[in-house]
Amino acid sequence: MSSYAQEVKNELAHAFDDDIDCLRAEFVALLNVGTKKIDGRIEFTTSNAAVARRVITLAKRFFPHVKPEVAAVRRKKLLKGLLYVVRFIIAGEVQNFFDTLDNAELLKRTRFKVAYLRGAFLAGGSVNRPEAQYLLQIVSKTEAQAMFIRKQLTKLDFNAGLCERKKRFVVWLREGDTVCDFLGMIGAAAAVERFEVARNLKEVRAQVNRIVNVETAALNKSINAAQRQLADIKILLDKKAPVNDRLQEAMTVRLDNPTCTIDELAEKIGMSHAGLVYRFQVIHRLAKKFSKSNWRL
Numbered sequence: 001m002s003s004y005a006q007e008v009k010n011e012l013a014h015a016f017d018d019d020i021d022c023l024r025a026e027f028v029a030l031l032n033v034g035t036k037k038i039d040g041r042i043e044f045t046t047s048n049a050a051v052a053r054r055v056i057t058l059a060k061r062f063f064p065h066v067k068p069e070v071a072a073v074r075r076k077k078l079l080k081g082l083l084y085v086v087r088f089i090i091a092g093e094v095q096n097f098f099d100t101l102d103n104a105e106l107l108k109r110t111r112f113k114v115a116y117l118r119g120a121f122l123a124g125g126s127v128n129r130p131e132a133q134y135l136l137q138i139v140s141k142t143e144a145q146a147m148f149i150r151k152q153l154t155k156l157d158f159n160a161g162l163c164e165r166k167k168r169f170v171v172w173l174r175e176g177d178t179v180c181d182f183l184g185m186i187g188a189a190a191a192v193e194r195f196e197v198a199r200n201l202k203e204v205r206a207q208v209n210r211i212v213n214v215e216t217a218a219l220n221k222s223i224n225a226a227q228r229q230l231a232d233i234k235i236l237l238d239k240k241a242p243v244n245d246r247l248q249e250a251m252t253v254r255l256d257n258p259t260c261t262i263d264e265l266a267e268k269i270g271m272s273h274a275g276l277v278y279r280f281q282v283i284h285r286l287a288k289k290f291s292k293s294n295w296r297l
Contacts, residue, residue, distance in 0.1 A: 029119025
C-alpha cells in the first residue's frame with residue numbers, strides 16, 4: 001500500500017501542463033533537487049516510478065536528441081521497493097541547457113514559481129498522512145538550494161521553516177491549512193480532498209474526545225463527592241451527633257439516592273444547588289469534628 005506522500009507524487013507526476021515555461025521551471029527544480037554529478041554525468045534518483053517517468057518525459061522535451069540511461073536498483077536492507085535512477089551525460093544539449101539557465105528570469109512569474117516548487121516537491125518532498133501530525137518537507141543537498149526554495153515559498157506567502165538534518169537541509173511547512181494550501185497550489189486536487197476529509201474527521205474525533213473527557217471528569221467528581229458525603233453521614237450517624245432539620249434533610253436525601261448528583265438531589269428537595277452544597281459543607285465540618293472526638297450519646 002502506497003503512502004500518502006507517494007499518492008500525492010503519483011497525482012502530480014501524471015498532471016498535464018502545456019505551458020512550456022512552467023514545464024521548464026518544474027524540470028529545473030527536479031534536476032536541481034533530485035540529481036547529483038558523478039563522472040561527467042548527472043543522476044536523478046527517486047523511489048517513485050511515476051516521478052522517474054516524469055523526468056524522462058520532460059527530458060525528451062528539453063533534450064530531444066539525448067537518450068537517458070534508466071536503471072532500477074534494489075534498496076538497502078530494511079528498506080522495501082526499488083530506487084529508480086535516470087542518468088544523463090553532461091554534454092551537448094544537456095550542457096547547453098544548464099549554461100543558458102537563469103533562475104531569476106525563469107521564475108519571474110508566479111506560475112513559474114509554483115511549477116518550480118512542484119518539481120522540488122516531486123524530487124525531494126514528503127508529507128505526512130493527514131491523520132497524523134501536519135508536516136510537509138522538501139529536502140535539499142545544499143543550504144543555498146534550501147534557502148532558494150524557502151525564498152520562493154515566502155514570495156507566495158508561505159511561512160516556511162528551514163533546518164539542517166543529517167547533512168541535508170530541510171524546508172518545512174506545518175499547520176493543516178498551510179500544508180493543504182501548498183498541495184492545492186501545486187495541483188494535487190485529489191490529495192487535497194483526502195486531506196480535508198481526514199482533517200475534518202480528525203477534528204470531529206478530537207471534539208468528541210474533549211466532550212467525553214469533560215463528562216467523565218464531571219462524573220468522577222460527582223462520584224467522589226457522593227462517596228465523601230456518605231462517609232461524613234456515616235460518621236455522624238455512628239456518633240449519634242445531633243443535627244438540625246435542614247442537615248437531616250440533606251443527609252436523608254443523600255442516603256436514599258447515593259448515586260445522584262447534587263443538582264438531582266437539590267431538585268428532589270426543592271432547593272438551590274448552592275444551598276445544598278453549603279449543607280454538605282456543614283455536614284463535612286461536623287463529621288471532622290466528631291471523628292476527632294470520642295463524643296457519643
